[in-house]
Amino acid sequence: MNKTWWKESVVYQIYPRSFMDSNGDGIGDLPGIMSKLDYLQQLGVQVIWLCPVYQSPNDDNGYDISNYQQIMDEFGTMDDWEQLLEGLHQRGMKLIMDLVVNHSSDEHAWFAESRQSKDNPYRDYYIWRPGKDGREPNDWASFFSGSAWKKDAATDEYYLHLFSSKQPDLNWENETVRDEIYRMMTWWLDKGIDGFRMDVINLISKDPALPDAYTHDPGIGTMPPNEEQTYHFGGQHFVNGPRVHEYLQEMNEKVLSRYDIMTVGETVNVTPEDGALYTGEDRNELNMVFHFELMGVDSGPGGKWDIRPWRLSEIKEIISKWQTMLHNKGWNSNYLNNHDQPRMVSRFGNDSVYRKPSAKMLATLLHTLPGTPYIYQGEEIGMTNIRLSAIEDYRDIETLNMYHEYKDAGKNLDQIMESIYVKSRDNARTPMQWDDSAQAGFTKGMPWLTVNPNYTEINVEEALADPDSIFYYYQRLIELRRAEPIIVYGDYTVLQPDDEQLFAYMRSYEGQKLLVVLNFTDQAQVFLLDEEVAYNQPELWISNYGGDHGRALAQEANMHNLRSLPLEPYEARVYRWQE
Template sequence: MKKTWWKESVVYQIYPRSFQDSNGDGIGDIPGIISRLDYLQKLGVDVIWLSPVYESPNDDNGYDISNYQGIMNEFGTMADWDRLLEGLHSRGMKLIMDLVVNHTSDEHAWFLESRKSKDNAYRDYYIWRDGKDGKEPNNWASIFSGSAWKLDETTGQYYLHLFSSKQPDLNWENEKVRREVYDMMTWWLDKGIDGFRMDVINMISKVEGLPDAAGEGKYNDGGKYFMNGPRIHEFLQEMNREVMSKYDVMTVGETPGVSPDEASFFVGEDRGELNMVFQFELMDIDSGPEAKWNVIPWKLAGFKQIMSKWQYELEGKGWNSLFLNNHDQPRMVSRFGDDGKYRKESAKMLATLLHTLQGTPYIYQGEELGMTNVRFDTLEEYKDIETLNMFREYREAGRSEAQIMESIYYKGRDNARTPMQWDDSPNGGFTTGTPWLKMNPNYVHINAKESLEDPDSIFHYYRRLIELRKQHEVIVYGKYDLLLEENDRIYAYTRTLGEERLLIILNFFAEPVTFHLPDNVQYNGAEQLIGNYEWPAEANLRGLELRPYEAQVLKLK
């Protein structure tokens, strides 16, 4: 296993719209981020991943890009962006940008040209097809509900949009498209960025002929024809050869629907594709037969099985990314912990897990404060296109409003997008104006000011976890071994590198439980490296009473 800076780093994701507003318009911006760089430096993170700040009509909060080489007016100017990069680099931090090249905005210059006529020079930059029998070219469903096709009146053809109808898919079969993308990536890398997070990158290769998807609905999931498609590895290897291999940077690909076996092709150290991927198997653990919005209880046995599978199967082959929430997922303390009585304990326990597995940990803004899901009173207070489309579709199908709202409270993307909670002043110190999305009302007692002042806060616990990774190579490169596989209350494992061994013990629930170290694990004493409770001096690992949501990281002697 090669040692590299991005394996040893901790990444912090900024969702710019919700991080810090500097001019009172209610929208976070780049000058706002710059004003908080000392906070990020204090936390100790190494890399900032910036969600999109490019020019965009903002149909999908910036993931619909109209100009890849311009900055959205609401966020500031390119001069502001240059200052941000300089501010990060001068503090010893790196910056990775979001690369969204499965699709553009329908307001991108390429698409404006493409839709003008069937023989336009840019027509083949996108995926255009004739309809069939007065209907769409195939029965694929958009990931944001409805058909994945839109009829364009100008030429009477349909274009493919796997997401919003304002996000037409690029045609990666066209070599000119690939060249445009590689030139744009090179432009950013030459400006000094340190890598890319690649949005839904495993969707850029579609199966030839775009066949109909199986299913009973009017529109069905065509994922098998557009995820991990026939030329995906060829395209990524070309991208690496033409662009990434010329720089010392990191890449992480968002790859829904990959198994560890498939992931090893994307991240294999000798394959020349990506450094790591985001996979979402764990994010589906509480999804029922009807997918995301059909919420079912998750079980620790399944949670451990998924985490361990990825640890074992990429061991020595490739690198894991470690996350429990992001801008598309609910807040982790609300989903996998307890956002009430044991919020602090469970947030620290979950952080301990993420920062002691093999892989690169990703912190989503506010996670280090223990920010929680939100329950807005009315649908009108939600902004997310996926949520609003789902609500309309489910109401038309006869679901009750109350039932749908419960799904939104649990899984909606706006849970992660409520503005950052800096202090207990009006609007949490995020803005002097009206926030673009309402604040979570609990900002009055969950905020950065309170966390920085409390030595026992979640923030300071994260800071110590990040420091530990720098001090103990075993946390980064050590081998993972699961203990007590059948235990449905405790998640425990060891990390081993040479003579150094760590034991991590996590109680995932509010009820106390007794931990028994298996007889085959020998030890002559244990030193606490970190824990969310004090370590009892007379502790016996062959019968240790764990308190609610207790987490301990022990160095075995």
Template sequence: MERKVLLLMENKHWWNNSVVYQIYPKSFQDSNGDGVGDLRGIINRLDYLKKLGVDIIWLNPIYKSPQVDNGYDISDYQAINPTLGNMADFQELIDGIHHRGMKLVMDLVVNHTSDQHKWFEESRKSKDNPYRDYYIWRDGKNGKEPNNWGSYFSGPAWKYDPETDQYYLHLFAPQQPDLNWENPNVRHSVYDMMNWWAAKGVDGFRMDVINLISKPKELTDGPLTGDEKYANVEKLVPNGPRMHEFLQEMNRNVMSKHKMITVGEMPGTTPEQAKAYANLDNKELNMIFQFEHMGLDGNSNPALGKWNDQKTKLADLRANFTKWQKGLMGTAWNSLYWNNHDQPRVVSRFGDDSNEENRVKSAKMLATMLHFQQGTPYIYEGEEIGMTNVYFDKLEDYVDLESINAYHQLVDDQHLLDGKTMLKYLSMHSRDNARTPMQWDDSKNAGFSTGTPWEKVNPNYSTINVEKALTDQNSIFYYYQKLIKLRHELPVITNGDFQLVAGNEDDPAVFAYRRQNADTTLLVITNYTDQTLQRHYDVPDGAKLLITNYADDAGETIRPYEAKVYQY
């Protein structure tokens, strides 16, 4: 343990004890009444984020985009989408962030572009166009697509283009053609763009599905299972043969020249692979987003994908957290998160939003469980006030392309589910749950906009909002504020070893672990259930109760959704 702790301290970077706050700009704050959040809205809320205490603000894409996939279809990497503002607004935003001692991370989407990007518009004109090889074009096979790959958004991963009688690859929407990273001109165009943003003061990048950029050498058919019409690209494409080469080249051309933080979104990545991607030698990325804990509530029927209403079992969650904590300790760096723009709300998914007391208690418990682990925590907008899923009961209320496509595929096309059941599953897992407007107060539209919001506001905004949270010293907001402060003050949270409490490995209700360095031990105890339990843990005399979500300490009685941390 001493060797690992020493290694972490020797390799400590400015972001090691930082906390990141993720903003989905369209849903954060509208400043001009058009119903869409914008950069000026974010500028107007910077003091709120400073009060919370976060160190880094991560913005989802703000680039020019047709908005087929809410900004992840970029038509110009060096322009601001007009609905969000302009470059002068961006400069004011980054200056305001830096003035308050915070840093800015931009979303980087370079696996694909929009089909309205100038590169693709040129690429599709002719087979000998200079930009043709910026994308992945292939002849059809027997009158069909070049292979049987399926898109992440359902349907085939190839789109026929009659202009040149070929197909182009799109792992996501047809309007999101994949870039050809085998072409060095593509790679260096991307690096030039990243350096352009760094020159404007951007402090880092969150890299969207970055481990998909290196495709398999031969784009051959994948295996089909059950009634699948298309092969699952989630098992075929991630972590391709040139991934490390590409990331190291990116690091040399961009990251090594700037004092940056980088996190790569990497579905299908294991701890062993993460050790190479996010090694403390800093030759590739600083950390990755892995998704294993996000899939623990999946179902046994692969045809349904993520669509179900199951709650994750604590045994599975604990085993996964422990695997990553111990797997990367002293070698690489963890990212810690419960939710983001693509995931349902944490308190609805892993906690209990059935009543106000349980919502508050379970939100604080889940925050405690995560924030005392080793790594960089990410807070998604509204998480700090306990925002919940929206529970839409009509398909017309959904905006998310993935959700709408999945409904039509599973209900209308394949008849695997009835409409009522699928709507229940959407209300649990749709990305729209994360994208409803930020709830600032109990005025019209939750104080988000004076116009009609682009996405419906959660009806519970009158009771769950920032204004109410700030007037209650026992609110979830102030609990998060304290967790952030503790991470800044206690080195053990950054560099301490992680160990499960002996005997806790199989506990169905309580997750208990220790963080320990040469000076300090923290004992973290969290009750994942609504039951009152009896548990004994060895707590030395004189130990300090560092934080808890109850008003007192009941000792060996562990109350519903209780969380407490001892320091000694």
């Protein structure tokens, strides 16, 4: 494997709307981010991923872009953005921008022209079709509920929108569209950015025939779980579509390969085999992808909102097969939460009694696996999910659409709200908790989304004052990763894959070995060491339990022929030795 800076980096994701407000309007902004750069430098991260800050009507919080080369008024100006870039580079950090090119906003100038007439020069920038039998062109469902088509009165035709109706899909079959996108990407790269996170990039190629997702002919298409549904997921016709690799290789040739940058693609419904295609070092497409297999581990047959308990063996199986498939071929990205996912300590840890140790345990997992770790803002202080009192308090379009669709279908409102408490994207979007002053120090005004009421106990100021905080544990993990090649480039071998309490694995590199043991439960556990490992007298490298317990661990760990490791609830231990 080639050694590169983006493999050795830790990425910190900023959701600008919720990070820091500088002017009291309740909305985070670029000057607010600027004011916290020293904090990010203190944490030790090397790369900042900035969620969209482009001009947008904000139907989907900036992922509906009306001008790719302007800054959203609420966030500031292009001068503010340039100061942010300069401030990051001065501190030795890099900046990657969100690239949202599966769709634009319906308020983009291209779409405004496209909808004027069927023979408009911009018509083919988007995917337009006449209706069929008095209905939409096909039965595809939007990711955000309802039909993926909307009729436009001006021409009496439908346009495709896989997400919101205000997010029409761009037509990548049109070479001119692709060239426009490549010019825009080059413009940003020439400004000095260090790469792109590419939104739903594996959806850009659709089957030009746009066939129905569901048919009564059992030999064609995919049978839906509920035949009475009006609209069905048509992913077989646009996920990893027929020309997606051709488009990405073209993008790489015309743009990406000309700069020393990193790229990560958000990819829906991909397998490890797909991941190897997107990230293969000999294929010239992307550096890494975000897959959703792990994020679906607690989803039942009905999808995201059909919540079921996850099992640790499933988590290990998913992680291990991705590590195995991409080993010496491509590169993994490691994350447990982001702006679209609930808070990881609430989902995979324990956000009450064992919040701090479980948050540190999960961080140990992320930062000791092969692949680039991604930290989502607030994760480093252990921010949690929120339970807002009424649906009117939520802002996320996906959550609101689901609620009204399920309500109209007669589903139990209490059950709907329980699903929202677990899975709503607003769990991750509550404002960053900086201190215990009003509105958590995020704003002097009224925040756009309710601050989590636990901010008086969970905040940056508290974390920086506590030597045993989650923040300083993250800082130590980042330092170790920067200093020790084994964490970045070492091989991975899972141990005891069927164990439902402990996640253990080995890392090996140039004669050095690491053993990582993680207790995923709120009960004490015991891990039995292999005789060969015990004989090598492994040194305790890092543990999430400090104080007297940590000193006792260190003494115990250096005893000859130690065979069993007693673990506290949510304890993480990493041992090191030389072969």
